[in-house]
Amino acid sequence: MKLLNQSIKYLSVSIFLIVTIWSAIFYINMLDEIHDSIDDGLDNYKLLIIKRTEKDERVFEKKDFEEGNFTIHKIDEKEALGMRDYFTDTLLYMQNEDDLEPVRMLTSAFKHGEDYYRLTVFNSTVEEDDLIEDLFYSIIWLYIILVASIVLINNVVLQRLWKPFYLLLGDLKAFRIDKESPIPVVKGDTKEFKELELAVNSLIIHARETYANQKKFTENASHELQTPLAIISNKLELMLERESLDHENAEIVGQILQTIQRLTRLNKSLLLLTKIENKQFSENAEISINRVVAQSVEDLKEFADYREVKISVDNSSEIQVKMDENLASILVGNLIRNAIFHNIEGGNVTIILVENSLIIRNTGNSLPLDSEKVFTRFHKETKKSNSTGLGLAIVHAICKLYTFQIVYSFDGEHCFEVKMG
Structure with a gap:
């Protein structure tokens, strides 16, 4: 995988996790704020009803929810003293409505005179539920757009940032040490890329010097070794043609000539192998x-x-x-x-x-x-x-x-x- 793609991958994963956590926390906080707002309204409504009971005894006649948003039932002292205010979410049939609607309900207890009563107050949460749903989808779209935008921007920025590196890499791939190609140059002022350019250029200069020395040695060896070997072979062949050599000496000279010929082939093969490995055939x-x-x-x-x-x-x-x-x-x-x-x-x-x-x-x-x-x-x-x-x-x-x-x-x-x- 390319370094650019790896950078984008790690950044994308990091951004994905951060934005995911942030979105979840934001949604939970907003949900909590909405519930707190509803609960505060129910608390205020409860206090208003309790206050009304002091002036209007008819309030105690509210035994079901068909007549309003609250009910009052008489309870014994023990039950009242053990009761704490609590909130619940449920469904109720509303007036002029055929379907169940979501409501948030507060149940509390209070004392009036010598008697104790249980007060149940509710508030419809249809609008709040719609608000929560809209908030949820808004966060989802914001989340998607934010992640996509950040990844896209990072992609563009990182591509621009790494462009000098990939240009240098392309120049190095096309570079031939046996050609008079210009030394690759990094475009830009990034310190690390400039240091990379200096290191690469130093290696290229050293490699060119080594290549030139090897090439010179190969050419010299080809000429300096082949010539004396050819002269020795010719002289040995002339010696064999002379009748003054006896059979034993002629046989020795023949063996030397074979060795010289083998050495000549060996020299040519080694020089050829060196040229191939140095890529001198183009x-x-x-x-x-x-x-x-x-x-x-x-x-x-x-x-x-x-x-x-x-x-x-x-x-x-x-x-x-x-x-x-x-x-x-x-x-x-x-x-x-x-x-x-x-x-x-x-x-x-x-x-x-x-x-x-x-x-x-x-x-x-x-x-x-x-x-x-x-x-x-x-x-x-x-x-x-x-x-x-x-x-x-x-x-x-x-x-x-x-x-x-x-x-x-x-x-x-x-x-x-x-x-x-």
């Missing part, structure tokens, strides 16, 4: 893997015939990928060469192109390879001295460069599958 174009496979099979035909290995190609699908043409040839060529080199006499190599996947199967050792080490540099399953142990490591590096997935499996035959899409 001439990408639409490449037909089918065409690359056909070319590689043609180039390795003599090697396969020498090893008595039969190659078959199944072009079930046409595979087009965008990558460097030289790396595509190296990727396919190394896999096919590996399948031929580690095969058995009279064995088979099957190449299948299907649904953006290149599958190369070959006969060979009856035991599976170590899937955790098969793509490791200098890892060898055999003791053959001609192998540099870098072929599959180069294949793996190319796949990693183009985010391809390469998988090894064994089902009686060794299988390498490169998933390109």
Whole structure:
């Protein structure tokens, strides 16, 4: 989840809880105030009725609610002394009304002369209930509008606040260390983003220096090592052509020449691997893997015939990928060469192109390879001295460069599958 979305989420949850609690407290307080107002009115009405009893004896004739908003009943002293004023909410039939209506009722006791009476006073709460209902829905709408408004405002504010960060992040994603791209700059005066800009720029400058040194070393090594190796090879070949060498010395010189040739291949492979990992190949174009496979099979035909290995190609699908043409040839060529080199006499190599996947199967050792080490540099399953142990490591590096997935499996035959899409 994006940092912006996380900030909005935490703020929204916090605001939701705060506003929810505030709304509940506000509603309860308003409800309590309305009830207090009704109760105060009933208390005043009670006092007025008691006061009327002192002047008008007819008040004691109110025995039911059909004649007014109160009733008076005579009670004994014990019941009166044990009674305390209490309020209740109930429903009553009102005059000129056919339906029950909500009322709030006060029950009290008072003494008149030597007698005790129970006084029941009520007040209709229809209007108050309507007010409470309107208040409830008003709070709900206010709650929704308030939460939505705060979340929306926070979203806009946070987007504006984090905009420099996301612009910097976009510049970093598009930044290429091997290109003369300008160093990303943070727009704005936010202190933390300025510190982030300084830290990122410091890392970029250091990485560029390291990359330039590695590139320079690679280029120098390519020239400075290959040249003397070529000279040594030429001189050794000249020595072998001389008739003055006896058989034993000629055999020793031949072994040295083979070692020099292996060292040359090893040097080229290491330099190639370094260039791939440094992403020094950027001439990408639409490449037909089918065409690359056909070319590689043609180039390795003599090697396969020498090893008595039969190659078959199944072009079930046409595979087009965008990558460097030289790396595509190296990727396919190394896999096919590996399948031929580690095969058995009279064995088979099957190449299948299907649904953006290149599958190369070959006969060979009856035991599976170590899937955790098969793509490791200098890892060898055999003791053959001609192998540099870098072929599959180069294949793996190319796949990693183009985010391809390469998988090894064994089902009686060794299988390498490169998933390109």
